[in-house]
Amino acid sequence: MAHVVTCFVRERGKVLLTRRSDAVGTYRGRWAGVSGYVEADPTEAEDDARRELREEVGLTDGDLELVRTGETVAVEDEGGSFVVHPFLFESDTREVTTNEELAAVEWVDPTAMLERETVPRLWETWRRVAPTVETVREDRTHGSAWISARALEALRDAAAEADGADSDGAPARVDVLDTARDLRDARPEMAAVANRVNRVVAEGAGQDAGPDCLVRRAIEAIEAAFEADAEAARTAATRLREAEATAVATLSRSGTVRQAIAGLTAADSAVSELLVAESRPECEGVAVAEWAARETNAGVTLTTEAALPTALLAPEVDAVLVGADSILPNGDVVNKTGTRVLALVARDLGVPVYAVASKDKVRPAGASDGENDDAQASAPDVESPPERVYDGDADVSVHAPTFEVTPAALVDGVATEAGLLDGEEVRSIAAEHAGNATWEA
Known part of the structure; x- marks a missing residue:
């Protein structure tokens, strides 16, 4: 079973999707992250991820910060058998230079993966590295502006999954509101986290509104948050x-x-x-x-x-x-x-x-x-x-x-x-x- 990397590159809440060209051997014409084969030890797949980013879209280590490495995803279909290693990078630019393996690139909201013809299990691969209630709660590296944007992304993704899973909206809406509560309460010391989640829910979760409304409001709120x-x-x-x-x-x-x-x-x-x-x-x-x-x-x-x-x-x-x-x-x-x-x-x-x-x-x-x-x-x-x-042994x-x-x-x-x-x-x-x-x- 071949090992491959899939790199999601994010800038101000948008991610880079690539459409595979006729020059590649598998999944021609489908949308994907930045991907390629692991050429050496799979435990060192980050090296392959960074190589693919340089070769396919011209992004170097100076442009990128590794945010998260996700658990692998197994793919088996007519295209082959693969172990996918997911990575999420933060970029400080949207300027990319593509090679012959890519027919097109777009910076889009991640929920676009649910609407396009993609390589197998791309959304699931994204979710392995995407923000969650747990990552919002546990982040001790970034400031509250950054973390609040991640909370909105987690709410957006939960609503997108609920919208796809339940057409009438009622049970799914309850599940999304549970996620909203967890996100609202995840960082009580950071007012922006609760305020931004509360605004999205207050404006997008009326009695007759389904999860799709929350998705739209969350996307709008992410863009507004970065601009603010x-x-x-x-x-x-x-x-x-x-x-x-x-x-x-x-x-x-x-x-x-x-x-x-x-x-x-x-x-x-x-x-x-x-x-x-x-x-x-x-x-x-x-x-x-x-x-x-x-x-x-x-x-x-x-x-x-x-x-x-x-x-x-x-x-x-x-x-x-x-x-x-x-x-x-x-x-x-x-x-x-x-x-x-x-x-x-x-x-x-x-x-x-x-x-x-x-x-x-x-x-x-x-x-x-x-x-x-x-x-x-x-x-x-x-x-x-x-x-x-203090990490000594005294009773201090x-x-x-x-x-x-x-x-x-x-x-x-x-x-x-x-x-x-x-x-x-x-x-x-x-x-x-x-x-x-x-x-x-």
């Missing part, structure tokens, strides 16, 4: 340009902050220095510093939170930009531990602090809105792995909260797709999100 995050990043970059910032400090790993930094450190930008705090104990800031050193024109300095009081002076930082996992209705910012220390130091030095977040990161009104609570009481009860702080307990609350008084503005929000605008958005969350009532 990008526009929030543009708002932040514009604000810092207006402030004539030349040195910016940040911490942790936020995709929206990275978009803003990319714009701020372009060749024609005045921002030439970037200070990145490690964001202990999991040190996500290290990857941000490496990315900035590789992808931007700025000089990059990596520091610890303990060293921030001196690090902000050399070079002299004139703006702080952080992400947000949630914005409370009172304007407090919930983000990775270390944000509050950074904001306090910045206040003492007279440096403005901005959080960048889409409006979907505002927590619904009534959900621990913090109006009368101790600030830290509104932070989600999530701990970093204790061994990141570890306190390593992943998130904390930075009071609104320490934040000069929240940059969103609608501009810099004031307190009244945040409260209005929180009320809207609360209304979407009542779809079960």
